Amino acid sequence: MKCSYNWLKEYVRLDGVTPKELAHALTMSGSKVETVTELGADIQNVVIGKVLAIEKHPDADRLFVCSVDVGDGTPRQIVTGADNVFAGAVIPAALDEALLPGGKKIKTGKMRGLESQGMLCSGDELGLDGHDQPDSDADGILILDDSFAVGTDAVEALMLRDTVLEFEITNNRPDCLSVIGLAREAAATLRLPFNGQTDAPRDPLQGEITQVLTVTVENDALCPRYSARVVKDITIGLSPLWMRRRLRACGVRPINNIVDITNYVMLETGQPMHAFDYAYIQDKQIVVRAARAGETLKTLDEKERALEPSMLVIADANNAVALAGVMGGAGSEITEKTRTIVFESANFNGPSVRKTALSLSMRTDSSSRFEKGLDPAMAPAAMERACKLIEELNAGTVLSGTADVQAGPTPPVTVPFTREQIEKHLGVAIPDVNELLESLGFTVKDGAVVVPSWRRDVSIWQDLAEEAARLHGYDNIPATLPPSKNQGWLTEPQKLRAQLHGLCVSLGFYEMLTYSFIGPADLDAARLTADKAKVIQNPLGEEHSIMRTALLPSFIEALSHNAAVRNPEARLYELNMIYTDEGGRLPLETRRLILGGYGGGMDFLALKGVVETLLGRFCRKEAVFARAEEPSLHPGRSASVSIGGRVLGVLGELHPSLGFPPHAAVCELDAEALIELARPDAVFASLPRFPAISRDLALICKKETPAAEIVAIICKAGGALLEDCVLFDVYEGRSIPEDSRSLAYRLTFRAPDRTLRDDEAEAAVAKILKKLQDGLGVIIRS
Amino acid sequence: MLHKNLEELRDKALDAVRNARDAMTLENIRVGFLGKKGELTAILKQMGSLSPEERPSIGAFANDVRAAVEGALEKASGTIAEKELIKRLADETVDVTLPGKPFHTGRRHPMQTVLDDVVKIFLGMGFTVAEGPEIETTYYCFDALNTGPDHPARDPQDTFYFDDETILRTQTSSVQIRVMEQAKPPIRIISPGKTYRKDEIDATHSAHFHQIECLAVDKGLTMGDLKGALQTMMEGLYGPDVKLRFRPHHFPYTEPSAEVDLQCFACRGEGCRMCKFEGWIEMLGSGMVHPAVLDRCGIDASVYSGFAFGVGIERLTLMRYKINDLRLLYENDMRFLKQF
Structure with a gap:
C-alpha cells in the first residue's frame, strides 16, 4: 500500500513530523514502512514562465527564440525546438542550473550562436504522462492554462511535491489499506489529534432513486451490504490536478473524473467502489446473485470469463454486469458518452471473493481488499464521500436516496478486559491503557471495550493487549528471562545421533544437506524405483516431485556436482530422513546414514575400513560383510552390512556405468537400527598382566576362498589362548600358484593367568594349520 | 716381570681408549682388556706362579690398572656419546618449513x-x-x-x-x-x-x-x-x-x-x-x-x-x-x- 504523506496530513496533524520520522514510528507500531520516496525532489529550479515573444532562429530552420517572463522582472532568452509554443503561452521553464528527472542538468549555453538561458519543458521531461497532465503526451512543450502564476516553482504549481510511504500491511488490518486508517494509526502512535470524521448518510432509502433503480440481494451471506446511488448529468472529464497527483502518488493511474473518484475513495477509505453506466443496466434492476451455469461475462480487461455458480455476480435484469468485488464488466464501463451512473459501494464475503479471483487468476486491488474481510459499515460512508466528491468536482447531479440493502445490523463487539490481565501478559505496566485504546477508536467502559466496526480483527482481551503493547512500544517491554527450574536435556536417541555425526566427522567426512524431494531422473540415476514413495500433487517441478525413499539419489547428485566442478576428491555424509508410505495415515519418516566419496584413495576397502571403525566404535560389535547385489553398485565390489544377523544396509563402489571417478564408493545404513544397536557405554576389561606370544603365518589359499572363512577357522581353532588375528599382507604372483593367493596373518596368543610357554603357542598354531588344511585346503607358505 | 706386563697392558689400553672414536670401539677395548677372556684376566691368571710375598703388591697394582682403564673408558664413553648425539641430532634435522603430513577430519554442515x-x-x-x-x-x-x-x-x-x-x-x-x-x-x-x-x-x-x-x-x-x-x-x-x-x-x-x-x-x-x-x-x-x-x-x-x-x-x-x-x-x- 502506497500512501501520500500530503494526503495523510489531511487527517492527522503532522506538524513537525518528517516523513522519515513518521515511517519509523508507524513501523514500530505495526504498520511497516518498506520505502520512503520523495516526489519532486528530482526537479529543481524549474518555474512557471510566460512566453512574451517568439521568433524564428536566424540561423536554424527548426529552432525558435523565445523571450520568457519568469516572474523576476528579467525575461530570459530561451531557444526551443518545439513548434507548439506561441506568444502568451504559459509553460514550465527550466532555468540555468536546473535539475530534471533522470539527473538531467540544464545550463545556459549557446544554440546555433544564440544564447539560451534555460529550456522550455515538455510534460515528459518533467516525468508526466497524458494521464497526469493533459497534452503531456503530445509533441512539444507542456502548455498550461493561465491559472498558473508566472514565477512560481513548477514543482509546487504542478503539485509534484509529496512523499510516498510504501506500507506492508498485515492481512488482519484491511482498515489500514486506506489513508484514513493509516492516519488513525499515525495519530494514535504519535499521540496527535485525528480528524477522521466521516459523513453521515443523507436521506437514506427515500428519494428519487426509488424511481430509477431497485437493488435485490439474493445471497446476503456473500453480500452483507450493498449500497447504490445514481448520479445523472454526468460530464466525463479530467479530474482536478490535486486528485490526479494523489492517485499517482499512491500508484494509481488517473483515467477520468468518475473512475478517479471511485479510486480516490477506495484509497482514502479502504472501501472498493464501482461505477456502472446506467444506460447499460437493463430494467433499472441490480441483482446480486450467484452466477448461472454457463454464464459468461466480458470483464473490463476485455477478457471473456466463464462463470461458475460458486461465483457471486452483480447482474441487471438479465445478465451479469460485474464480478462481485473483483472486476466490473466491459459492457457497463464508464465511457466518454456516459451520462448517468450507478455508484456501487458494497461489502462482499472475503473467502468468496478470494476463491473467485483465484479461480479466474484475476487478483485485483478490489479483490485483495475484500478477501481480507471489510467493515460493512464502511460501504455507506464511502458512498457519501464519493457523492460529495461528485459535487465538489461538479461532475454531475446526485439523485436523492440510497439503495442500501443489508443483511441486518451487526451488533458491536464488546470485549471484557482488565488492565492487570494485559500487564501480566506483557510483563510491563501500561497505566494509560484506556487512553491508548480510545485513541484507536475503542470505547472503554465498565471493564470492557466496544470494538469499532472497522476492527474486525479484535475479539479477545489478548488482542487488546497487542493494541496496548504496540502503542506503548514493543521496545519498552523489558526483556526478562523465563524462570527456569531445571536444565534441558537431550533424549538418548538425540545424543546418539549427535555421536554418529561426531564419528562421521572424525572419520574425515563432510556433512551434506540435500532436498527431501527428488525427481524421476534422480531415481533413474540411482537405479531405484518409486516404490512406496509419496508423490507431491503440486510440485515446483517434476525434478522435485517425489519424497525420497533412500538417500542414495541425493548422494549421487551431490557427488555429481563435485565431479562436475572437478573437485579432486569428495568425502560426504548425511544423516537424514527418508519417507516411505506404509499405508498409514502419514508415511513413515525414518533416518538413514549415508557416507562415501571418491578420490584420495577411496575404494571399496577404504570405505569398508571407515564403516568398520564407525560400527565398531558406535555399536562395539563387529559388522559382517557379505557379497550383495545392488543395481547401482559394482557387482564385484558391493556387500551387505549386518550386525548380529540384522542387515543395516549396503556398501559398495558405484557402478562404473554411472560415470563417476573410478572407485567412488558409498554406504547407506538404516540409522534407526544403528541407534537401536548402539552401545554408548563401554565395559572395562582388565589390562593383560602376562606377556603375549605372536606368530606370523603366511597362508596359501585358493583365490575364491573368502578371507572371512579363513579367519573364522583360525578363531575357532585358536581357542581361548588366541587373543588377536590380524591380516597384514595379501600377495599374488611369483612363487604362488596362479589360482591361489597368499594371506599373511599375525596371531597373538596370551594366557590371562600366567606367562604362556612357547610350546603352548606352537601347539595352538599346529592345530590351526591342521584345521585350515582339512577345512579349506589352505597350506602354509614355505 | 708381571708388574711390567701390567704396566705395558695399562699403557696399551689407555692408548687404545685415547684413540677410540666410537662407542663400539670402546666396548671392544673393554672386552679385550677387562672381559672374562681379556688380557688383564689372562695376566691375573698367572698370579698363582707368584710368591706369597709378591702377590699382595701385584694384586693391588692389578686393581689399580683395572681402575685406571675403567676410569679412562668411562670418561671416553661420555665424550663419545655426547659427540654421537650431536651428530645424530644434526643428521635428523628436517626442513621445518616443509608441509606437514596431511591428516583429514570432516566438518559439520x-x-x-x-x-x-x-x-x-x-x-x-x-x-x-x-x-x-x-x-x-x-x-x-x-x-x-x-x-x-x-x-x-x-x-x-x-x-x-x-x-x-x-x-x-x-x-x-x-x-x-x-x-x-x-x-x-x-x-x-x-x-x-x-x-x-x-x-x-x-x-x-x-x-x-x-x-x-x-x-x-x-x-x-x-x-x-x-x-x-x-x-x-x-x-x-x-x-x-x-x-x-x-x-x-x-x-x-x-x-x-x-x-x-x-x-x-x-x-x-x-x-x-x-x-x-x-x-x-x-x-x-x-x-x-x-x-x-x-x-x-x-x-x-x-x-x-x-x-x-x-x-x-x-x-x-x-x-x-x-x-x-x-x-x-x-x-x-x-x-x-x-x-x-
Missing part, C-alpha cells in the same frame, strides 16, 4: 553448526528438543494453529499437497500442537526441522528450508520473557553486541505477535546494501501463544500463557558466515563445505 549452537543455548535455558513429522496433516499445520480453511497460506500455490489433508509442513509450529496434545505445562521445547513452501529457488528463497520452533507454556509467562529468550539466543549466536528490534505483526496463532529484526552488522543500523538500506534485517516471527491454540490442545488459557517463535536456520546461517547465496547451502560443494 554450517547450518547444522548453527542449529547445534541454538540447541545448546536453549538446553541451558531448560528446554528439550521435540520432533514431529515433516509430512503433516492440514490439522496440525493449519487448523490447530488457528489458520482456517480459507486462509491464503493454505493455497496450493504456497503449500505442497499430497492430498487434500496431507501436506509438507510449512512451518515447524505443527510440532507445538503435537507437544501440547501430549504434555501438560510447564512445557519448554524447541523443535528444529525441515519445512517446505512453494517458493521458486533462488539466492534468497528455497522451497525446502529449516526452522527452529520454540514453545514455552507455563503460568505467568510474559512477552518480556519472549524478548529475553530471543535476546539470549541472538547473543549466543552473534555475540553480546547484537541489537534486536520487536515490531508488531500478525500471525493467526499468536497474540500479541511480533516480528523481530536484527540490526545490520555491516552498517550498525545506518542502512547499507546488505540490509537494503533499512538498517535492520528481518529475522523471525514470534508472539504469545493464541488462547485458541492453547484451548484446542486442552490447556486452560485463563491459567497458562505461553510464547513461541519460529526462526529460519538458513537466514541465521547466511548472517553468521556472511554467505551471499542460499543455494550454496544445498549444493554440497567440497570447496564450500571445507570452509566451515
Whole structure:
C-alpha cells in the first residue's frame, strides 16, 4: 500500500513530523514502512514562465527564440525546438542550473550562436504522462492554462511535491489499506489529534432513486451490504490536478473524473467502489446473485470469463454486469458518452471473493481488499464521500436516496478486559491503557471495550493487549528471562545421533544437506524405483516431485556436482530422513546414514575400513560383510552390512556405468537400527598382566576362498589362548600358484593367568594349520 | 716381570681408549682388556706362579690398572656419546618449513553448526528438543494453529499437497500442537526441522528450508520473557553486541505477535546494501501463544500463557558466515563445505 504523506496530513496533524520520522514510528507500531520516496525532489529550479515573444532562429530552420517572463522582472532568452509554443503561452521553464528527472542538468549555453538561458519543458521531461497532465503526451512543450502564476516553482504549481510511504500491511488490518486508517494509526502512535470524521448518510432509502433503480440481494451471506446511488448529468472529464497527483502518488493511474473518484475513495477509505453506466443496466434492476451455469461475462480487461455458480455476480435484469468485488464488466464501463451512473459501494464475503479471483487468476486491488474481510459499515460512508466528491468536482447531479440493502445490523463487539490481565501478559505496566485504546477508536467502559466496526480483527482481551503493547512500544517491554527450574536435556536417541555425526566427522567426512524431494531422473540415476514413495500433487517441478525413499539419489547428485566442478576428491555424509508410505495415515519418516566419496584413495576397502571403525566404535560389535547385489553398485565390489544377523544396509563402489571417478564408493545404513544397536557405554576389561606370544603365518589359499572363512577357522581353532588375528599382507604372483593367493596373518596368543610357554603357542598354531588344511585346503607358505 | 706386563697392558689400553672414536670401539677395548677372556684376566691368571710375598703388591697394582682403564673408558664413553648425539641430532634435522603430513577430519554442515549452537543455548535455558513429522496433516499445520480453511497460506500455490489433508509442513509450529496434545505445562521445547513452501529457488528463497520452533507454556509467562529468550539466543549466536528490534505483526496463532529484526552488522543500523538500506534485517516471527491454540490442545488459557517463535536456520546461517547465496547451502560443494 502506497500512501501520500500530503494526503495523510489531511487527517492527522503532522506538524513537525518528517516523513522519515513518521515511517519509523508507524513501523514500530505495526504498520511497516518498506520505502520512503520523495516526489519532486528530482526537479529543481524549474518555474512557471510566460512566453512574451517568439521568433524564428536566424540561423536554424527548426529552432525558435523565445523571450520568457519568469516572474523576476528579467525575461530570459530561451531557444526551443518545439513548434507548439506561441506568444502568451504559459509553460514550465527550466532555468540555468536546473535539475530534471533522470539527473538531467540544464545550463545556459549557446544554440546555433544564440544564447539560451534555460529550456522550455515538455510534460515528459518533467516525468508526466497524458494521464497526469493533459497534452503531456503530445509533441512539444507542456502548455498550461493561465491559472498558473508566472514565477512560481513548477514543482509546487504542478503539485509534484509529496512523499510516498510504501506500507506492508498485515492481512488482519484491511482498515489500514486506506489513508484514513493509516492516519488513525499515525495519530494514535504519535499521540496527535485525528480528524477522521466521516459523513453521515443523507436521506437514506427515500428519494428519487426509488424511481430509477431497485437493488435485490439474493445471497446476503456473500453480500452483507450493498449500497447504490445514481448520479445523472454526468460530464466525463479530467479530474482536478490535486486528485490526479494523489492517485499517482499512491500508484494509481488517473483515467477520468468518475473512475478517479471511485479510486480516490477506495484509497482514502479502504472501501472498493464501482461505477456502472446506467444506460447499460437493463430494467433499472441490480441483482446480486450467484452466477448461472454457463454464464459468461466480458470483464473490463476485455477478457471473456466463464462463470461458475460458486461465483457471486452483480447482474441487471438479465445478465451479469460485474464480478462481485473483483472486476466490473466491459459492457457497463464508464465511457466518454456516459451520462448517468450507478455508484456501487458494497461489502462482499472475503473467502468468496478470494476463491473467485483465484479461480479466474484475476487478483485485483478490489479483490485483495475484500478477501481480507471489510467493515460493512464502511460501504455507506464511502458512498457519501464519493457523492460529495461528485459535487465538489461538479461532475454531475446526485439523485436523492440510497439503495442500501443489508443483511441486518451487526451488533458491536464488546470485549471484557482488565488492565492487570494485559500487564501480566506483557510483563510491563501500561497505566494509560484506556487512553491508548480510545485513541484507536475503542470505547472503554465498565471493564470492557466496544470494538469499532472497522476492527474486525479484535475479539479477545489478548488482542487488546497487542493494541496496548504496540502503542506503548514493543521496545519498552523489558526483556526478562523465563524462570527456569531445571536444565534441558537431550533424549538418548538425540545424543546418539549427535555421536554418529561426531564419528562421521572424525572419520574425515563432510556433512551434506540435500532436498527431501527428488525427481524421476534422480531415481533413474540411482537405479531405484518409486516404490512406496509419496508423490507431491503440486510440485515446483517434476525434478522435485517425489519424497525420497533412500538417500542414495541425493548422494549421487551431490557427488555429481563435485565431479562436475572437478573437485579432486569428495568425502560426504548425511544423516537424514527418508519417507516411505506404509499405508498409514502419514508415511513413515525414518533416518538413514549415508557416507562415501571418491578420490584420495577411496575404494571399496577404504570405505569398508571407515564403516568398520564407525560400527565398531558406535555399536562395539563387529559388522559382517557379505557379497550383495545392488543395481547401482559394482557387482564385484558391493556387500551387505549386518550386525548380529540384522542387515543395516549396503556398501559398495558405484557402478562404473554411472560415470563417476573410478572407485567412488558409498554406504547407506538404516540409522534407526544403528541407534537401536548402539552401545554408548563401554565395559572395562582388565589390562593383560602376562606377556603375549605372536606368530606370523603366511597362508596359501585358493583365490575364491573368502578371507572371512579363513579367519573364522583360525578363531575357532585358536581357542581361548588366541587373543588377536590380524591380516597384514595379501600377495599374488611369483612363487604362488596362479589360482591361489597368499594371506599373511599375525596371531597373538596370551594366557590371562600366567606367562604362556612357547610350546603352548606352537601347539595352538599346529592345530590351526591342521584345521585350515582339512577345512579349506589352505597350506602354509614355505 | 708381571708388574711390567701390567704396566705395558695399562699403557696399551689407555692408548687404545685415547684413540677410540666410537662407542663400539670402546666396548671392544673393554672386552679385550677387562672381559672374562681379556688380557688383564689372562695376566691375573698367572698370579698363582707368584710368591706369597709378591702377590699382595701385584694384586693391588692389578686393581689399580683395572681402575685406571675403567676410569679412562668411562670418561671416553661420555665424550663419545655426547659427540654421537650431536651428530645424530644434526643428521635428523628436517626442513621445518616443509608441509606437514596431511591428516583429514570432516566438518559439520554450517547450518547444522548453527542449529547445534541454538540447541545448546536453549538446553541451558531448560528446554528439550521435540520432533514431529515433516509430512503433516492440514490439522496440525493449519487448523490447530488457528489458520482456517480459507486462509491464503493454505493455497496450493504456497503449500505442497499430497492430498487434500496431507501436506509438507510449512512451518515447524505443527510440532507445538503435537507437544501440547501430549504434555501438560510447564512445557519448554524447541523443535528444529525441515519445512517446505512453494517458493521458486533462488539466492534468497528455497522451497525446502529449516526452522527452529520454540514453545514455552507455563503460568505467568510474559512477552518480556519472549524478548529475553530471543535476546539470549541472538547473543549466543552473534555475540553480546547484537541489537534486536520487536515490531508488531500478525500471525493467526499468536497474540500479541511480533516480528523481530536484527540490526545490520555491516552498517550498525545506518542502512547499507546488505540490509537494503533499512538498517535492520528481518529475522523471525514470534508472539504469545493464541488462547485458541492453547484451548484446542486442552490447556486452560485463563491459567497458562505461553510464547513461541519460529526462526529460519538458513537466514541465521547466511548472517553468521556472511554467505551471499542460499543455494550454496544445498549444493554440497567440497570447496564450500571445507570452509566451515
